Amino acid sequence: MHDKDEGQDAYQKNMKVVAVTILVMGVSIAIIIAMYLVFGHIGPTFSTGVMNTQQDELRAQYGLPPCKPVPKSLAEVPPSLRNETNLCGSS
Numbered sequence: 001m002h003d004k005d006e007g008q009d010a011y012q013k014n015m016k017v018v019a020v021t022i023l024v025m026g027v028s029i030a031i032i033i034a035m036y037l038v039f040g041h042i043g044p045t046f047s048t049g050v051m052n053t054q055q056d057e058l059r060a061q062y063g064l065p066p067c068k069p070v071p072k073s074l075a076e077v078p079p080s081l082r083n084e085t086n087l088c089g090s091s
Helices: 001-039 045-060
Strands: none
Touching: none
16 A cells, blocks of 8 residues: 555656646747747848948948949849849959
8 A cells, every 4th residue: 555655656746747847848938939029020131131231331431432232132142142243242
């Protein structure tokens, strides 16, 4: 009879660990969802805007003439793969 009680106690302790683990995972996913809702999806337009701002600031800092902006269709293509010679950032 004593062994049965010990087995049940061990089972209850293990189930408490499982319950706490599931609770931690639930809280973690809730935090991730809340952060996504607060900050939102940034997307590629943010990166394009940062790149254009940096180029403008650097061209002004080094006294280079302004250039026409890179079209949105080419903004996600690396400059070395653009095959355009009349754009800023092209080789």
